Amino acid sequence: MDPTPKLRMTTQRQVIMEELHKVKSHPTAGELCQMVRRRLPRISLGTVYRNLDILSRSGLIQKLDVAGQEMRFDGDIRDHYHLRCLECGGVSDVEMALLTDIDQEVEKASGFEVLGHRLEFVGRCPSCRRDKRAN
Amino acid sequence: MDPTPKLRMTTQRQVIMEELHKVKSHPTAGELCQMVRRRLPRISLGTVYRNLDILSRSGLIQKLDVAGQEMRFDGDIRDHYHLRCLECGGVSDVEMALLTDIDQEVEKASGFEVLGHRLEFVGRCPSCRRDKRAN
DNA sequence: TTCTCCCATGATAATGATTCCTAGTTAATT
């Protein structure tokens, strides 16, 4: 229906991307909004959400949809797996080769057309393990 | 602190479990509430949520937390993987051996204490592939 | 059986993340 509207590089959009690329964490929209507000104090949370959505649709960033209630965003668009700390809620990257064969295996076994998979680990991050030891 | 309060097997709780076990789909709380209401028309959605939570904490059912906005529930408590149809939103089981080694591998490589992982596939279910062909 | 305790229920309000709406603003193009 609608031809894709042409993107404009607004200040807000620019700063959102920059701030997201600065960190290796995987912030939520709210966290990112706080970060951006240090430079653009009047930016609204809705704008952050809208731009994160647009940027991820354009393939410039990644919308993570990891377990948990809040969506997270990643400036690294390479396909990779994640690890969530149950204690602090943080999400880290996993250095691990992608599983390349399982999609086809599952496709054969299930009758589904398999387009991809999502693998994520849960556990306790080094920092939280350290804290626990202190208790 | 609190000794776990003793569970009372109420009619509502009973019926929720029965209805969940009847299906091989992985209903949301709302869907399950509709199913249960055919037998207990006055049950409230809050009761369904509360009991699903209690039952999953007790290990009698599984809370799925698959990608997407709504939580889903599974009467099958065996550890297994899932497959989500992007078209109809349905969630199916995958017949596939569990990946047993990767947790330890990731633990060694990452410094995290890895407690488990969650793997889910995305694609199109046989039924939606069939519909698509008709277009 | 009756009393008492206490967990459970139903109804509804509250919360929190996300999306939608609208009037005013701005980047890109001519």
Added chain:
DNA sequence: AATTAACTAGGAATCATTATCATGGGAGAA
């Protein structure tokens, strides 16, 4: 500079989920 479609801020609306609270009812003791 003028034009215009895309964008923004702010707030309202939505949707899933959780909390609150007065009432209900089952299990054990008397």
